[in-house]
Structures are given as C-alpha cells and as structure tokens.
Amino acid sequence: MNIFKLSIKNIFNKPLSSSISLALLVLGVGIISLLLQLNTLIKDQMDNNLRGIDMVVGAKGSPLQLILSSVYHIDSPTGNISLAEAETISNNRMVGSSIKILYGDNYKGFRIVGAERKFVELYKGVIKEGKDWDNPYEVLVGSKVYEKLKINLGDELISSHGLRETGQSHDEGTFKVVGLLKPSNSVIDQLIITSPESVWDIHETHDHDEHENEHEHEHEHEHEDEDKDDNREITAMLIKFKSPMNIIQFPRQINENTNLQAAVPSYEISRLFKLFGFGIETLSYLAYLIIIVSGFSLFINLFNSMRERKYEMALIRTLGASRFQLSTMIIFESLILTISGFILGLLFSRFGVMFVSSLMEESINYNLKSLKILNEEYWLLGLSILIGIVSSLIPAIQVYKMNISKILADA
Amino acid sequence: MLNTKEVEFNYDNQMFFKFQNIDLNSNENLLIIGDSGVGKTTLMHLLAGLLKSNSGSIKLFDKELNQMSSYQLDSFRKNNIGIVFQRPHFVNSLTVKENLQLAQYIANKNDNTRIESILKNLNIFDKSNKKTNQLSQGEKQRVSIALAIVNSPKLILADEPTSSLDDNNCSKVIKLLKKQATDFGAQLIVITHDSRLKKHFKKSIEL
Structure with missing residues (x-):
C-alpha cells in the first residue's frame, strides 16, 4: 500500500463522479487531437502528392478544381485543352519538365489516366508484377485498385465513360492489365494508368458530341486553324519550373495571354487550408472549453469528496501521515484522472482517424494512416497535467490546512 | 513515562481548560474519567500531539510535546501512539487488510504476518478482504483497535471506547483493549465519562 495506490482506490471507490470528469476530458482532448491528426494527415497527404509540381495547366474554371482533379484526382476536371497549345507551353524556356495527363474513363469508379511514363516516375511508382505498358490498351494498376477489386495480371477491364461508375460502357474499351504497381502511398495507388494513345483512341468515336458542348470555347480559339490537323486534347499538364x-x-502570363488556366498547387492548397482552418479553429475552441469544464467538474468532485472523507483524512493524519502526504494524495487523484483522460483521448482520436479514413476511402479513395504522436499532442499532455494540478490545488491546500483535532472532536 | 504539568488550553479565548497534573509510570494503565464538557477530548488530543497546549508541559516518553513541530509530532505519533476513536473511522475505499497496510505504510513498515496475527487475535481474520462499510458495529470497533495497535505503539489512547455499549459489551471491549495492550506490549490510557470502567483500572484520575 502507498499513497499512489490509495489514490487509485479512492478513484475507483467513486466510479460515477470520477467517470464524468474523465469523460469530459476524454471528449475535449479527443476532439482536439482528432482535429490535429486529421489536419496534419490531410496536409501531409496533400504535400506528399504535390511532388514538386509547381504549376498545373488546364482548361479555364476554378483553379482549386483544376488542382484537385489533376494533382489529387478527387474532383472532376475543368475540361480539356488542345494538345498543340499544351505543347507550346511545355516548350517555353521557363519550363523544366512537363507531364501531360488525360482522363476519359473509369473502371468501377477508379479513374483511368492516360499519361506519359514520367507520370509514374514522378510518384516513384515501382512495378511489383508484370511490365510497363508498350501498346495501347495496356494498363498499370495502382495498389489500392487491385487490392479492392481483386484484379490480377492479365485481367481485362471494360471501362465506362466518364469518371463515375455509372457511365456508358465502351464495348471497344477493353484494357489489359500488364503491370501491378507497388503501394507508393501516393495518388497513383488509386489510379489505373495507361498511355495517352489508349485514351485518345477510345474517345475518337465520342469526340463529336463532346465538341458540340465545348463549341462556345472553341470559337474563341485564336489558332483554331493551325490545330486542325491535330485536334487531340489532353486534360491537364503538370509542370516543374527551371527556377x-x-x-x-509564368502562371500570370498564361492566365492573361491564353485561354488556358494555370494554377499553382501550393497556393491553392494553402488557400483550401485557410478555409478549413476557420472551422478547425472554432471546433478546437469548443474542445478547449470542454477541457476547462472537465477541470471544474474535477475540482467540484474533489471538493465534495474531501468533505465526505474528512474523517478518513483525519484518521490518516492521526496514523502519522504528514500534511504533505495527504495533499499529495489529492493531487495524485486528480492527476491520475487527467492523465488517463489524456491517454483515452488520444485513443479516441486514433479511432476517429480510422473512422474518417474509412469514410474518405469510400468516397474519394483516399486513406490516412500514421498513428504517431504530434508535437501539439505533447502540449495537450501538458495541458491535462496543468488541469489536474490546478483543479486539485484548492482541495489540496484545504487538506493541508485541515484541523484534525476539530474534525475528530465534532464526530 | 507520562508527566504533565500545569497544562492549559483555550479555544479562541472562549473555552478555557486547565488540566490537573498527570504522572504515569511505565507498565501502568490509566483511566481518565470526567463529565461532558470538562475537556476530555481536548486532553486526549493534547496527549496525542494533535493539539498544542497554550502553556505547561507534556512529557511523553521523555519527549516534550510542546517543543515539537507539526511534522515532528506526526512522526512521533506514528512511532509511539495508537488511537482508538469513540466512533471508528476508516478509509472507506480500502478493505480491512488494506487499511492496516496503509497504516503500516505511513509508519514505513510492511509486515503482513503481523497484520494476520492481529486480525486473528481480534477474531476478525475472516473479514480481511471486506470493505469497512460491510462490517457490523462490533467488527468495526475491533478493526479500529487493530488500526491502533498495528504499528506496535508504546501507548494506546482510547477515547470513549465503551460509551455506546451495554454493560456486557462494555466489559468485553475494555477487557479486549487491555488484553491487546498487554499482548503487544503497550500501555493503555482510556479517557471516558463511563464510570463502569473504574473497576477495570487500578489507576484513575478524575477531571
């Protein structure tokens, strides 16, 4: 038996009032930690997939949409741009390297991206089984796609038009799986990648009706006549600058002088996080409030239990315990609760991350892993300890000053 | 072993007590008897070092209690004095055995065989793992005696141990206390208004 064990026994002796303070603290710490984790994990995931892409060129529209669609593959593309115009930009002396990508089809909700080989290299994609594509209609499949859809080497995938599952299916659009990619923890895990030629080829028959829709754009083209011999289109181009x-x-030049759109991913993403940030901030203030309330509830619990336990405190003193030992017991009781609240709160947030991750994976094929403890969470530990000490301070001082003779005489 | 001289005590200048001198030799038990309001509990708290007198001297085991700091008194108490209260108090979150272990821990001791032998001697060994609020009144009193003697005190102070008991139980409890004191080599001072106890003590003083 010692003071620490005694504190634990005291906590378990009052399970109801202890658990209310505990639950409040778990909720507060859990929410803050969940927000921190999600914010960091999403940011990490986003930064990870940025891969030094300085600029994305695509059709006019929302710059954020352009970034989300062609860098993160989670939104619809803004439209198509002509290959010739893209070539002009990629030949600019400021451009270090460029990767053209084009969308067209999906297979059971997973996007089929026509891209240059550099695209797979950009994400450090490594072929686990099989080989790279050589001919049109040969595809590499990302790890999440083949795991989820149980795709094997040599399978034939019949694609549907558009980026969602319910498109018209091409009878002629049968892709052959020639390679499976190792998990790379980047966007290519959730993509099916093929040569640009495959996508161009498959859409030749559909081009007519698509062009009708885009006619308003088309007549603005200055160089329409020059493009006539090559009316192939791409969806976007990922660009790295020389400097x-x-x-x-450069992005401003493109936006002002051409009818293409240039968007800078790092800028758009920080804009997105600023929007997120407001909500996150509001929610964390709420969570801090809950933590403070838990501190109050802890204080009230200790204060009441001290009154109830004044005779046993007096007894412990008459057994020879010092004032200091008794005060320590009170502070321990509070600290044990707040520190276990912190630990449970972290567990809560980890389950929350897993839950959100499974939701995200269902809707946008993104998932979040990593259960490491963030620096901010060490601050939360500090805060929990502080709450534990502050809320037990007054009860501890009262116990310290307790007049045992008077309590015993009143009995 | 106990000598008090001219001990005076007042609560906030309201109640004033002046106690007669006490001289007690080693191996003697003492009964202090007096009516309500004469300061019995005050005297017991003074002897236990829970209160400090305003003037006079209390010498216990050759130590002057009035000259000790609060911390020294705590330490003196845990090494020398066991207290049996009028109403038994326990740490409610602990079992009988854990209460005794806590008392030992406070006195920097750890001796489970002693706990067992005390509980057996008091006939409550089978209640070792019961919470104290599950005990009957008589069992509670025995546990409170066990708490008082677990750290082998040289002096047991008992405050009104028999006041709420009938004649039969009164004589049982006082015999039990005396037996425990003899068995474990301690002196016994009982403070009470219960005149039935007079016949059990050779030495008594009246306040």
Whole structure:
C-alpha cells in the first residue's frame, strides 16, 4: 500500500463522479487531437502528392478544381485543352519538365489516366508484377485498385465513360492489365494508368458530341486553324519550373495571354487550408472549453469528496501521515484522472482517424494512416497535467490546512 | 513515562481548560474519567500531539510535546501512539487488510504476518478482504483497535471506547483493549465519562 495506490482506490471507490470528469476530458482532448491528426494527415497527404509540381495547366474554371482533379484526382476536371497549345507551353524556356495527363474513363469508379511514363516516375511508382505498358490498351494498376477489386495480371477491364461508375460502357474499351504497381502511398495507388494513345483512341468515336458542348470555347480559339490537323486534347499538364522564381510570373502570363488556366498547387492548397482552418479553429475552441469544464467538474468532485472523507483524512493524519502526504494524495487523484483522460483521448482520436479514413476511402479513395504522436499532442499532455494540478490545488491546500483535532472532536 | 504539568488550553479565548497534573509510570494503565464538557477530548488530543497546549508541559516518553513541530509530532505519533476513536473511522475505499497496510505504510513498515496475527487475535481474520462499510458495529470497533495497535505503539489512547455499549459489551471491549495492550506490549490510557470502567483500572484520575 502507498499513497499512489490509495489514490487509485479512492478513484475507483467513486466510479460515477470520477467517470464524468474523465469523460469530459476524454471528449475535449479527443476532439482536439482528432482535429490535429486529421489536419496534419490531410496536409501531409496533400504535400506528399504535390511532388514538386509547381504549376498545373488546364482548361479555364476554378483553379482549386483544376488542382484537385489533376494533382489529387478527387474532383472532376475543368475540361480539356488542345494538345498543340499544351505543347507550346511545355516548350517555353521557363519550363523544366512537363507531364501531360488525360482522363476519359473509369473502371468501377477508379479513374483511368492516360499519361506519359514520367507520370509514374514522378510518384516513384515501382512495378511489383508484370511490365510497363508498350501498346495501347495496356494498363498499370495502382495498389489500392487491385487490392479492392481483386484484379490480377492479365485481367481485362471494360471501362465506362466518364469518371463515375455509372457511365456508358465502351464495348471497344477493353484494357489489359500488364503491370501491378507497388503501394507508393501516393495518388497513383488509386489510379489505373495507361498511355495517352489508349485514351485518345477510345474517345475518337465520342469526340463529336463532346465538341458540340465545348463549341462556345472553341470559337474563341485564336489558332483554331493551325490545330486542325491535330485536334487531340489532353486534360491537364503538370509542370516543374527551371527556377522557382518563375512561379510568380509564368502562371500570370498564361492566365492573361491564353485561354488556358494555370494554377499553382501550393497556393491553392494553402488557400483550401485557410478555409478549413476557420472551422478547425472554432471546433478546437469548443474542445478547449470542454477541457476547462472537465477541470471544474474535477475540482467540484474533489471538493465534495474531501468533505465526505474528512474523517478518513483525519484518521490518516492521526496514523502519522504528514500534511504533505495527504495533499499529495489529492493531487495524485486528480492527476491520475487527467492523465488517463489524456491517454483515452488520444485513443479516441486514433479511432476517429480510422473512422474518417474509412469514410474518405469510400468516397474519394483516399486513406490516412500514421498513428504517431504530434508535437501539439505533447502540449495537450501538458495541458491535462496543468488541469489536474490546478483543479486539485484548492482541495489540496484545504487538506493541508485541515484541523484534525476539530474534525475528530465534532464526530 | 507520562508527566504533565500545569497544562492549559483555550479555544479562541472562549473555552478555557486547565488540566490537573498527570504522572504515569511505565507498565501502568490509566483511566481518565470526567463529565461532558470538562475537556476530555481536548486532553486526549493534547496527549496525542494533535493539539498544542497554550502553556505547561507534556512529557511523553521523555519527549516534550510542546517543543515539537507539526511534522515532528506526526512522526512521533506514528512511532509511539495508537488511537482508538469513540466512533471508528476508516478509509472507506480500502478493505480491512488494506487499511492496516496503509497504516503500516505511513509508519514505513510492511509486515503482513503481523497484520494476520492481529486480525486473528481480534477474531476478525475472516473479514480481511471486506470493505469497512460491510462490517457490523462490533467488527468495526475491533478493526479500529487493530488500526491502533498495528504499528506496535508504546501507548494506546482510547477515547470513549465503551460509551455506546451495554454493560456486557462494555466489559468485553475494555477487557479486549487491555488484553491487546498487554499482548503487544503497550500501555493503555482510556479517557471516558463511563464510570463502569473504574473497576477495570487500578489507576484513575478524575477531571
């Protein structure tokens, strides 16, 4: 038996009032930690998939949409741009390297991306089984796709038109799986990748009706006549600059002088996080409030239990315990609760992350892993300890000053 | 072993007590008897070092209690004095055995065989793992005696141990206390208004 064990026994002796304070603290810490984790994990995931893409060129529309669709593959593309115009930009002296990508089809909700080989290299994609594509209609399949859809090497995938599952299916659009990619923890895990030619080829028959829709854009084209011999289109082009300085000048040039749109991913993402940030901030204030309330509830619990337990405290003193030992017991009781509240709160947030991750995976094929403890969570531990000490301070001082003779005489 | 001289005590200048001198030799038990309001509990708290007198001297085992700090008194108490209260108090979150272990821990001791032998001697060994609020009144009193003697005190102070008991139980409890004191080599001072106890003590003083 010792003071620490005694504190634990005291907590378990009053399970109801202890668990209310505990639950409040778990909720507060859990929410803050969940927000921190999600914020960091999403940011990490986003940064991870940025892969040094300085600029994305695509059709006019929302710049954020362009980034989300062509860098993160979670939104619809803004439209298509002509290959010739893209070539003009990629030949600019400021451009270090460029990757053209085009969308067209999906297989059971997973996007089929026509891309240059550099695209797979950009995400450090490594072939686990099989080989790279050589001919049109040969595809590489990302790890999440083949795991989820149980795709094997040599399978034939019949694609549907569009990016969602319910499109018209191409009878002629049968892709052959020639390679499976190792998990790379990047967007290519959730993609089916093929050569641009495959996508161009499959859509030749559909081009007519698509062009009708885009006619309003088309007549604005200045160089329409020159494009006539090559009316192939791409969805977007990912660009790396030769010098980081160009990031200021070049996108503006494109946006002002062409009918293409240039968007800078890092800028758009930080804009997105600013929007997120407001909600996150509001929610964390709420959570801090809950933590403070838990501190109050802890204080009230200790204060009441001290009154109930004044005779046993007096007894412990007459057995020879010092004032200091008794005060320590009170502070321990509080600290044990707040520290276990912190630990349970972290567990709560980890389950929350797993839950949100499973939701995200269902809707946008993204998932979040990593259960490491963030620096901010060490701050939360500090805060929990502080709450534990502050809420037990007054009860501890009262116990310290307790007049045992008077309590015993009143009995 | 106990010598008090001219001990005076007052609560906030309201109640004033002046106690007669006490001289007690080693191996003697003492009955202090007096009516309500004469300061019996105050005297017991003074002897236990729970209160400090305003003037006079209390010498216990050759130590002057009035000259000790609060911390020294705590330490003196756990090494020398066991207290049996009028109403038994326990740590409610602990079992009988754990209460005794806590008392030992406070006195920096750890001796489960002693706990067992005390509980057996008091006939409550089978209640070792019961919470104290599950005990009957008589069992509670025995546990409170066990608590008082678990750290082998040289002096047992008992405050009104028999006041609420009938004649039969009164004589049982006082015999039990005396037996425990003799068995474990301690002196016994009982403070009470219960004149039935007079016949059990050779030495008594009246306040």
